[in-house]
Amino acid sequence: MKLSANEEYGLRCLVRIGYAGEGGNVTIPEMSQAEGVSPAYAAKILRVLRKGGFVKAARGKDGGYTLARPAESIVIGDVMDVLGGRIFESSFCDSHAGQAAICTRSVDCSVRSLWRAVQVSVDQVLSKATLRDLLQNEEDMNTWVRAIPGAKGLHSIQ
Amino acid sequence: MKLSANEEYGLRCLVRIGYAGEGGNVTIPEMSQAEGVSPAYAAKILRVLRKGGFVKAARGKDGGYTLARPAESIVIGDVMDVLGGRIFESSFCDSHAGQAAICTRSVDCSVRSLWRAVQVSVDQVLSKATLRDLLQNEEDMNTWVRAIPGAKGLHSIQ
DNA sequence: CCTAATCTGCACTTTTTAGTCAAGATTACT
């Protein structure tokens, strides 16, 4: 259960574009240098974000990237899906659906239930957080941080 | 954020060995067939579990694998770590530690905080669940399922 | 119209992960 490079750098680029704000423009060379990846690789990632509908690009001189829609409408979970998939592929045990007695006593279903639990848990965070949350100041960020049971605020998890 | 093949099949094998119970023995051919992977691959995964101290092997005729220690002492999070890593590698922004004002306004820290939140969230499940939980019947499994906010029980996430 | 700055697309190489193979070592049973 690791983050892929696409997810890591893709989200970083998106946040950077978000910080540029309304009408702000960020170029590939800028992101490349800021995030420490090659321009070619940044370009590759940006293409994914563009095709996913999160950013739009302007070509030519003074070109660059801007958010395609308001930050509060960009759900981080959706971004993750596009960048690398939030998928748990424990696709067994579908035949047992509903047969609780058998199901709970099988390897398939034990494992499957665990993955589901993890998936639900991750979604608690990723489906609630929008790009806007990531751009806000600390107090606002605590909105989604507090969704995590046990976390008292940003400082408690940082 | 995907599960690796190692994590998927490693955990499945471990659970299967767990089901065999005290003194029970599971062989590579058995696991191979049950999980639909080649014997060679199963062997490779089992080696990881053995080196991680979760199972022990008996060679020769009537040989096979057994749990190396009681199921209740095997934390699933630890198993995951060994099989593929539960690591979020957003290792930037360490220099800012403590400087909240600057930190929250930076790409590094926004993203890092999110990863931490996800990590905490995942740990809510994986660090609480033991192999014993996965082997128990439905009612017992709800112990760790209930740790997920919003989940009312096993059925609610399955 | 020319130039410089920019994105675009595709093919390529490198690195990591997944999966296979074969030869060897160990054990139970007869």
Place this chain on the structure above:
DNA sequence: AGTAATCTTGACTAAAAAGTGCAGATTAGG
């Protein structure tokens, strides 16, 4: 001792992910 069932190891191949390079298209400004 012999045999069959089993794990062990390391090297190998295949597939996927990460990362690079280059020729082309677009645009702003002189």
